[in-house]
Amino acid sequence: MKKQIVLLILSFCAMLPAAASVPADTVIRFFRPDSVSVSVADNSLTVKVSGDRYGDKYQYDYQSSVDSTDNAVWDINLPFTRSQGSGKNHNQFSISWGDNLYVGGTIHLNHAPGIRGGWEIGIDNVVALRWRPSRRGPSFSLGFGMGYRSANVGGGWMLAQHGKILTVDPVGGDIDRASSRLHLFRLHVPLMITQRVCKNLHIRVGGVLNLNTYMSATTKTEWGGVTSKTSFHSLHQRFITADLFGSVNFIEGMGVYARWSPMQVFDKGWGPKFEALSVGVNFIL
Numbered sequence: 001m002k003k004q005i006v007l008l009i010l011s012f013c014a015m016l017p018a019a020a021s022v023p024a025d026t027v028i029r030f031f032r033p034d035s036v037s038v039s040v041a042d043n044s045l046t047v048k049v050s051g052d053r054y055g056d057k058y059q060y061d062y063q064s065s066v067d068s069t070d071n072a073v074w075d076i077n078l079p080f081t082r083s084q085g086s087g088k089n090h091n092q093f094s095i096s097w098g099d100n101l102y103v104g105g106t107i108h109l110n111h112a113p114g115i116r117g118g119w120e121i122g123i124d125n126v127v128a129l130r131w132r133p134s135r136r137g138p139s140f141s142l143g144f145g146m147g148y149r150s151a152n153v154g155g156g157w158m159l160a161q162h163g164k165i166l167t168v169d170p171v172g173g174d175i176d177r178a179s180s181r182l183h184l185f186r187l188h189v190p191l192m193i194t195q196r197v198c199k200n201l202h203i204r205v206g207g208v209l210n211l212n213t214y215m216s217a218t219t220k221t222e223w224g225g226v227t228s229k230t231s232f233h234s235l236h237q238r239f240i241t242a243d244l245f246g247s248v249n250f251i252e253g254m255g256v257y258a259r260w261s262p263m264q265v266f267d268k269g270w271g272p273k274f275e276a277l278s279v280g281v282n283f284i285l
Helices: 002-015
Strands: 033-041 044-053 056-065 072-077 092-109 118-132 139-153 157-162 165-170 177-198 201-223 226-232 240-251 254-261 275-283
Touching: 092 139, 092 254, 118 177, 118 275, 139 157, 139 275, 157 177, 157 201, 240 275
Parallel strands: none
Antiparallel strands: 033 044, 033 072, 044 056, 092 118, 092 275, 118 139, 139 177, 157 165, 177 201, 201 226, 201 240, 240 254, 254 275
16 A cells, blocks of 8 residues: 555656656555655755665665756655654554465364364454564564354264254264355454564564354255255354464565464354364465
8 A cells, every 4th residue: 555655656746747757667666665755846856765674774765857947845754654763772663454364274183073174264464553672673563354264074974053052963874965164254363473584584473362253154965966055153152262373474475374273162062172273375465
């Protein structure tokens, strides 16, 4: 979003009658700019951009002659990106958007019979508040995101409901084939520590508080060529669970992650027991 703002400003300047001549097909990208200054004065166009990329300060300066004698000065400070404080401690607060998109497969541990792997997808930080107390040290973030996770049931077992209790039952003799799946939708509140090791290598560890907003299940059965589907709703899942998260990002924000979910998703006695370990790829944008 911030990159688009800066590019929009530069494009607008290029369309003005007083604009400078810029080579065609020129695109300049800025990462987390703190401030943008565009000025037209004394027949010259000057653009200055400053910011911070993973702890490294940068300064961009561009100047070119123009045909106009009109003077104009724009000085733009992008919201929520300005460093707070200065000096030896280098305190910096910022807000980021769309960070840590993940997708991966899930392995279930200590599980009831028939529960197999699944998959998950989500974004840990739709929005996050970051604090970097020192230039070379780790950064800390508190975010808010959302995600989806599934768990499959098969191998001669299927999900069934007795009253309001969800159980894993063996497939009956009159059923030719059966498969089941759990669906879990949740909100994330991650607290992370990120350390930049070198230019493209970042290590991130932390905990994720999950608000399990909705869970459902489906069972598909087939007998005599007839297929039917049963859905189970109003399940008794725990509203709050927690995960441990770690990732290594090494290719311009792309990397691998692991997530361990040791807490039971169902309230005690209301559903099958299982733990989950997820491994996949994630993107730090």
